[in-house]
Amino acid sequence: xxxxxxxxxxxxxxxxxxxxxxxxxxxxxxxxxxxxxxxxxxxxxxxxxxxxxxxxxxxxxxxxxxxxxxxxxxxxxxxxxxxxxxxxxxxxxxxxxxxxxxxxxxxxxxxxxxxxxxxxxxxxxxxxxxxxxxxxxxxxxxxxxxxxxxxxxxxxxxxxxxxxxxxxxxxxxxxxxxxxxxxxxxxxxxxxxxxxxxxxxxxxxxxxxxxxxxxxxxxxxxxxxxxxxxxxxxxxxxxxxxxxxxxxxxxxxxxxxxxxxxxxxxxxxxxxxxxxxxxxxxxxxxxxxxxxxxxxxxxxxxxxxxxxxxxxxxxxxxxxxxxxxxxxxxxxxxxxxxxxxxx
Amino acid sequence: xxxxxxxxxxxxxxxxxxxxxxxxxxxxxxxxxxxxxxxxxxxxxxxxxxxxxxxxxxxxxxxxxxxxxxxxxxxxxxxxxxxxxxxxxxxxxxxxxxxxxxxxxxxxxxxxxxxxxxxxxxxxxxxxxxxxxxxxxxxxxxxxxxxxxxxxxxxxxxxxxxxxxxxxxxxxxxxxxxxxxxxxxxxxxxxxxxxxxxxxxxxxxxxxxxxxxxxxxxxxxxxxxxxxxxxxxxxxxxxxxxxxxxxxxxxxxxxxxxxxxxxxxxxxxxxxxxxxxxxxxxxxxxxxxxxxxxxxxxxxxxxxxxxxxxxxxxxxxxxxxxxxxxxxxxxxxxxxxxxxxxx
DNA sequence: CATGCTTTCTGAAACGGTTCAGAAGCGCGT
DNA sequence: ACGCGCTTCTGAACCGTTTCAGAAAGCATG
Numbered sequence: 001x002x003x004x005x006x007x008x009x010x011x012x013x014x015x016x017x018x019x020x021x022x023x024x025x026x027x028x029x030x031x032x033x034x035x036x037x038x039x040x041x042x043x044x045x046x047x048x049x050x051x052x053x054x055x056x057x058x059x060x061x062x063x064x065x066x067x068x069x070x071x072x073x074x075x076x077x078x079x080x081x082x083x084x085x086x087x088x089x090x091x092x093x094x095x096x097x098x099x100x101x102x103x104x105x106x107x108x109x110x111x112x113x114x115x116x117x118x119x120x121x122x123x124x125x126x127x128x129x130x131x132x133x134x135x136x137x138x139x140x141x142x143x144x145x146x147x148x149x150x151x152x153x154x155x156x157x158x159x160x161x162x163x164x165x166x167x168x169x170x171x172x173x174x175x176x177x178x179x180x181x182x183x184x185x186x187x188x189x190x191x192x193x194x195x196x197x198x199x200x201x202x203x204x205x206x207x208x209x210x211x212x213x214x215x216x217x218x219x220x221x222x223x224x225x226x227x228x229x230x231x232x233x234x235x236x237x238x239x240x241x242x243x244x245x246x247x248x249x250x251x252x253x254x255x256x257x258x259x260x261x262x263x264x265x266x267x268x269x270x271x272x273x274x275x276x277x278x279x280x281x282x283x284x285x286x287x288x289x290x291x292x293x294x295x296x297x298x299x300x301x302x303x304x305x306x307x308x309x310x311x312x313x314x315x316x317x318x319x320x321x322x323x324x325x326x327x328x329x330x331x332x333x334x335x336x337x338x339x340x341x342x343x
Numbered sequence: 344x345x346x347x348x349x350x351x352x353x354x355x356x357x358x359x360x361x362x363x364x365x366x367x368x369x370x371x372x373x374x375x376x377x378x379x380x381x382x383x384x385x386x387x388x389x390x391x392x393x394x395x396x397x398x399x400x401x402x403x404x405x406x407x408x409x410x411x412x413x414x415x416x417x418x419x420x421x422x423x424x425x426x427x428x429x430x431x432x433x434x435x436x437x438x439x440x441x442x443x444x445x446x447x448x449x450x451x452x453x454x455x456x457x458x459x460x461x462x463x464x465x466x467x468x469x470x471x472x473x474x475x476x477x478x479x480x481x482x483x484x485x486x487x488x489x490x491x492x493x494x495x496x497x498x499x500x501x502x503x504x505x506x507x508x509x510x511x512x513x514x515x516x517x518x519x520x521x522x523x524x525x526x527x528x529x530x531x532x533x534x535x536x537x538x539x540x541x542x543x544x545x546x547x548x549x550x551x552x553x554x555x556x557x558x559x560x561x562x563x564x565x566x567x568x569x570x571x572x573x574x575x576x577x578x579x580x581x582x583x584x585x586x587x588x589x590x591x592x593x594x595x596x597x598x599x600x601x602x603x604x605x606x607x608x609x610x611x612x613x614x615x616x617x618x619x620x621x622x623x624x625x626x627x628x629x630x631x632x633x634x635x636x637x638x639x640x641x642x643x644x645x646x647x648x649x650x651x652x653x654x655x656x657x658x659x660x661x662x663x664x665x666x667x668x669x670x671x672x673x674x675x676x677x678x679x680x681x682x683x684x685x686x
Numbered sequence: 687c688a689t690g691c692t693t694t695c696t697g698a699a700a701c702g703g704t705t706c707a708g709a710a711g712c713g714c715g716t
Numbered sequence: 717a718c719g720c721g722c723t724t725c726t727g728a729a730c731c732g733t734t735t736c737a738g739a740a741a742g743c744a745t746g
Contacts, residue, residue, distance in 0.1 A: 050396040051732035087444040099440040101430040394702035
């Protein structure tokens with residue numbers, strides 16, 4: 001069932017048949033009608049996308065290297081919002097969204113990247129050593145990097161994680177907190193961690209800066225995966241220390257939820273006896289009890305911007321890589337009811 | 344930068360060059376090395392996916408028609424889990440996941456469907472009148488339908504929404520509740536609603552059956568979009584009635600969260616004075632206060648199964664449509680702390 | 687009626703690979 | 717020296733479109 005068959009049946013050349021589908025204004029109404037009718041009769045499902053692609057050179061889709069940050073079991077609530085933003089950014093063009101998820105088999109995933117029929121990639125919060133990233137770069141297609149990994153010469157979209165974290169820490173200091181626990185994904189600022197998630201390091205550094213004198217390494221706890229339970233345990237541990245913290249900075253809302261659970265379990269009142277600050281302002285933050293003070297960042301906007309930047313690059317052809325710009329989006333500390341001056 | 348150039352540079356035929364990439368076992372080690380070296384020198388990014396596709400006839404990707412059910416602003420927490428399941432199901436093959444989101448411009452979205460380079464589609468919880476579904480069916484590719492819309496002859500994966508809802512309602516009856524409010528997406532079981540989301544109708548019917556004698560149409564409230572706020576208001580409304588309900592059945596966890604908020608606002612204790620049951624067992628359910636009793640369904644498993652069924656169809660060629668099977672997955676009522684006998 | 691301008695249609699050349707039938711080269715038994 | 721079977725390589729056909737130069741037809745103009 002090829003275009004050729006349709007053309008034959010309609011009694012026109014393949015050229016005309018092609019136009020009838022793709023550039024209706026170039027053929028007479030009569031020919032178009034005949035072609036469409038013939039297609040209908042033959043059950044022709046429309047021009048083969050692969051062939052069209054080969055000929056036109058446009059894939060009509062963009063790839064999104066997608067990581068569920070830390071931990072598979074709890075969905076990062078930021079991801080769907082980001083994806084929605086990307087979809088919005090693409091809404092005007094008939095462009096597909098090829099998701100390339102992280103997988104246990106990273107080698108296979110890299111192969112998917114190599115073979116993906118796309119016009120460009122968005123790299124979303126990928127670990128620095130992810131072979132998919134390398135594969136994407138090797139394709140020599142336009143690329144936009146979101147959140148991670150910083151530093152390539154591709155356009156970048158993200159937030160100032162360090163400043164945002166610093167603001168959160170600073171707020172606690174202003175409230176008067178002197179002993180502040182930190183729930184993080186990575187322990188130290190060492191080289192091994194650098195391979196993984198820069199974001200964590202940035203946030204951690206921000207906390208340290210914002211806490212200034214109140215920064216105490218022994219109050220830092222690593223929670224993996226990004227789920228409430230590790231955070232709950234870490235919080236209990238902190239609260240049972242001889243000199244427990246009066247506030248907790250959590251690197252994600254999910255961890256903050258765990259902190260709330262831990263506090264409840266230890267009969268420590270939030271915010272009267274313990275303040276808690278999350279990160280992301282996801283759905284769970286506003287619906288926690290008490291509602292979480294947290295750092296809001298524009299996930300959806302990130303997605304839309306990334307799509308837009310990528311589309312621009314694709315339009316302009318490879319030359320545009322040079323004129324690539326980066327966007328650092330603003331964050332905001334949303335103060336709710338999980339923070340108060342130390343009791 | 345074509346394969347031809349690489350072959351030339353390596354001093355072999357294009358045929359051999361192709362084999363060097365795609366079927367290494369068919370060429371001598373020496374030729375392969377030469378080809379790879381030439382590719383490296385020339386910066387050849389690997390065989391063009393579009394061309395490979397055209398020749399082999401396999402797109403190497405599947406399309407997922409994706410709807411964010413009701414309401415754009417609050418992400419359906421089920422969707423990411425489902426997607427993760429699909430990704431898992433595809434993990435073994437280097438297969439991409441082409442997301443085709445719902446959009447305001449449904450016509451454009453349908454065009455994306457028509458032009459998508461995929462080997463098959465998963466239709467996930469789409470409204471029955473969604474033009475994307477029609478477009479997907481017209482492609483004559485393998486299709487698996489998940490949750491919605493039931494009734495085509497394509498393989499189907501889903502749960503028995505009606506039975507699940509009935510079980511939830513039945514549980515309330517067993518606890519002794521006589522007046523039960525219902526928070527739903529659709530008002531009545533009329534024809535207009537049939538066009539949209541069958542799932543809502545099924546659940547509603549299940550509630551009605553499970554409530555049996557206790558079913559009271561005037562206690563049913565429609566909440567749109569699927570967000571806490573409408574549910575909060577509806578709950579307040581219900582609670583301020585002369586004879587308020589002692590329990591509430593919410594069609595989603597999100598609505599149940601809203602119900603909890605409404606109850607708190609009205610100073611009605613949950614579960615002592617009001618029981619609340621959600622639907623989905625999403626992350627928010629277990630972390631609500633009090634933790635929600637809710638209907639759990641295997642979102643991720645649905646995704647994996649759908650991917651598997653689709654892959655099977657693709658493997659076996661078009662003949663397999665006949666042998667298509669459907670899968671109804673089990674649900675479970677997860678009892679937590681938001682339900683109790685009426686006070 | 688020759689001329690030039692539109693509008694519409696045709697046919698063939700790409701697009702960049704994969705695959706397959708057959709050629710070439712080689713080792714070996716007789 | 718010859719035939720045979722293997723492995724390896726080549727060259728051309730083909731996948732299903734789009735596009736583009738040019739042919740044909742229709743029409744007004746001088």
